[in-house]
């Protein structure tokens with residue numbers, strides 16, 4: 001039986017009606033219409049679907065939408081303060097060429113945001129540890145780590 | 161995803177009754193990181209999901225040097241990982257949860273769920289078995305407690321019967337002069353299942369090893385103790401030679417299989433290496 005739920009997605013209240021077996025990921029991409037969050041594996045292995053729920057990063061493919069009722073959900077669409085203003089991380093990813101096909105990028109951006117919120121100046125090991133649940137098939141990670149380090153520096157100088 | 165009916169009981173009694181009436185195809189849902197994958201990969205026929213997240217009290221986490229640990233069925237691996245008290249008093253458990261899946265998975269996966277899945281390679285089980293943890297179970301007949309070491313009956317199998325729900329884990333307080341270590345061996349550092357996991361908890365008093373337990377993961381149908389190896393070290397003043405001899409004994413006591421992750425011979429060899437290292441480090445930790 002379908003259930004009505006209300007979520008606070010990127011600061012906006014959104015009401016949807018979903019089947020209980022619908023994942024948060026499918027609901028965000030389908031019913032809500034936010035397709036920035038990607039589906040790589042649908043079983044919690046790749047991290048492409050990473051979103052932040054009530055302040056914690058998690059795999060949207062491994063959460064039921066009905067469980068997210070009343071929760072604050074942050075997706076990649078919420079990173080930008082306004083349409084013409086990129087988030088420091090997005091800007092750094094562009095400058096460093098940290099995306100190739102870009103499929104992993106939304107998940108990595110959200111994971112990196114969470115990482116920097118908890119640790120403003122992470123070491124290389126801490127970045128690796130923080131991103132170990134995000135698989136990138138293209139870049140070899142070097143540029144991604146460069147971008148995150150550079151965003152961390154920038155955020156410390158001029159906090160967003 | 162395959163369809164299922166969804167239930168949100170408000171109490172343990174209601175959850176247990178639901179599981180009893182709904183029968184075979186009904187499963188307890190807490191973190192969901194295993195169950196949802198099993199549904200998608202069609203490893204389990206799930207008709208009903210009984211979400212226990214609305215049941216009050218199951219998300220409790222208590223930790224102190226005097227009282228040990230109590231954590232309820234809804235406590236995630238991430239919460240255990242972030243507890244600085246657990247990192248200090250139970251570094252073995254801290255290391256085990258830190259190596260489980262990714263940060264995203266740990267924010268959802270519960271430790272009790274990891275235990276109930278009863279995988280021989282589950283990282284959380286060896287340190288808890290080595291520390292003589294107990295599991296608390298609610299069921300139609302009331303609440304029962306059992307030693308975690310006796311909870312498993314085979315790969316994926318436990319003593320839980322229909323209508324029973326594991327509600328939490330109790331770990332005794334760490335004794336004065338005790339040391340505890342969990343070492344995991346895998347092919348990569350993250351997102352990995354243990355090829356072998358070894359947990360050692362020991363107490364030292366007046367220079368001798370007054371008590372020790374060695375728990376071996378991924379080298380038998382359930383997490384195993386190595387009682388003969390333990391007996392060689394219990395009551396002794398530990399020397400490197402004795403530790404090596406006990407590690408060889410642990411190799412003889414385990415019963416590994418060969419699978420895609422490793423051969424039986426390699427697993428057995430790693431039990432030797434890791435047991436020697438874990439005993440040595442646990443001993444150093446008592447100093």
Ligand code: FES
Nearest residue numbers: 040041042047061
């Ligand atoms: S799509 Fe969720 S982790 Fe891969």
Ligand code: FES
Nearest residue numbers: 100102136137138
């Ligand atoms: S840029 Fe292609 S997967 Fe990361």
